[in-house]
Amino acid sequence: MIMDNTSDITMLTLSGLSGETTNRMVIFSLTLLCYLLILMVNISLVLTIILDHNLHQPMYIFVCNLCLNALYGTAGFYPRFLLDLLFSWHVISIGGCVVQGLVIYSSVCIEYSILALMAYDRYAAICRPLDYHSLMKKHNVSLLTCFSWVIPFLIILASTIKTYTLKLCGTHIDKLYCASWLVVKIACSPGLTNAALSYITIIIYFFHFVYIFMSYFYLVRTCVKSIESKRKFMQTCLPHLVTLLNVMVAVLFDVMFMRFGSADVSPMIKNALSLEFLIIPPIVNPLIYGIILTKIRNRIRFILDFQIYKCNCIA
Numbered sequence: 001m002i003m004d005n006t007s008d009i010t011m012l013t014l015s016g017l018s019g020e021t022t023n024r025m026v027i028f029s030l031t032l033l034c035y036l037l038i039l040m041v042n043i044s045l046v047l048t049i050i051l052d053h054n055l056h057q058p059m060y061i062f063v064c065n066l067c068l069n070a071l072y073g074t075a076g077f078y079p080r081f082l083l084d085l086l087f088s089w090h091v092i093s094i095g096g097c098v099v100q101g102l103v104i105y106s107s108v109c110i111e112y113s114i115l116a117l118m119a120y121d122r123y124a125a126i127c128r129p130l131d132y133h134s135l136m137k138k139h140n141v142s143l144l145t146c147f148s149w150v151i152p153f154l155i156i157l158a159s160t161i162k163t164y165t166l167k168l169c170g171t172h173i174d175k176l177y178c179a180s181w182l183v184v185k186i187a188c189s190p191g192l193t194n195a196a197l198s199y200i201t202i203i204i205y206f207f208h209f210v211y212i213f214m215s216y217f218y219l220v221r222t223c224v225k226s227i228e229s230k231r232k233f234m235q236t237c238l239p240h241l242v243t244l245l246n247v248m249v250a251v252l253f254d255v256m257f258m259r260f261g262s263a264d265v266s267p268m269i270k271n272a273l274s275l276e277f278l279i280i281p282p283i284v285n286p287l288i289y290g291i292i293l294t295k296i297r298n299r300i301r302f303i304l305d306f307q308i309y310k311c312n313c314i315a
Contacts (some may be wrong), residue, residue: 073107097178111151250277
């Protein structure tokens with residue numbers, strides 16, 4: 001029924017790899033290695049947090065969800081992209097295109113929501129330590145975590161459903177993966193609803209950014225007053241700030257692709273702009289938390305030492 005309302009077009013062409021034929025297997029090998037690395041570092045951190053009851057605290061639960069979201073978002077891109085590298089044709093059904101865009105961009109919004117929760121958690125821990133345990137009860141943490149997944153997903157889903165109902169007048173997607181705004185570009189008539197939903201999403205996540213900024217402003221103001229607060233800030237807030245900066249830069253690259261991704265820009269630069277947030281944050285974020293957060297680092301070190309000890313005993 002929906003297809004009758006859109007157009008007779010059932011397949012779309014992804015042209016991000018057009019013209020790249022000589023180094024296809026090299027790119028495939030590097031992409032596969034990158035995806036395996038993403039899976040390894042994120043799954044390792046998730047299992048470390050889940051299996052250690054000492055890490056069942058709000059801050060580490062949010063870190064765990066950040067890693068789970070990285071696995072969710074990259075699953076929307078890498079398997080499909082690896083298949084595209086193995087074949088010379090790069091077509092995708094409209095349904096597949098919509099689902100891919102939904103997964104990738106809902107993951108970006110979920111990441112911002114989780115980072116906002118992490119900022120709130122650190123604000124409560126450092127600026128309101130006496131109220132921390134009442135503010136971050138198990139029930140509250142579960143509810144906030146659920147909202148950080150469900151609400152961003154529903155926001156992107158609403159925009160995706162509206163995009164799916166558009167009548168298409170083209171089949172060319174000038175990117176390595178699908179995005180709703182690219183489908184809107186090839187629609188016969190984009191309509192005001194899609195623009196309105198896009199602006200609403202931008203406004204919502206702009207306020208996320210403002211909230212995170214204000215939280216860290218109060219954190220810094222509180223931390224300069226005591227040595228203990230400074231130590232806690234450096235141990236627990238610094239990785240959050242690095243992660244936030246990492247995600248902001250990655251999303252900025254994708255926005256630059258939307259703005260400047262034209263025929264005048266080389267395909268290599270366009271691909272780099274569009275892939276940065278699918279490569280750097282999923283790899284760097286778990287490494288940052290695994291290295292800087294003391295409890296996670298000590299737990300990983302204990303596991304590694306235990307495995308080495310077992311190997312020595314067997315030998």
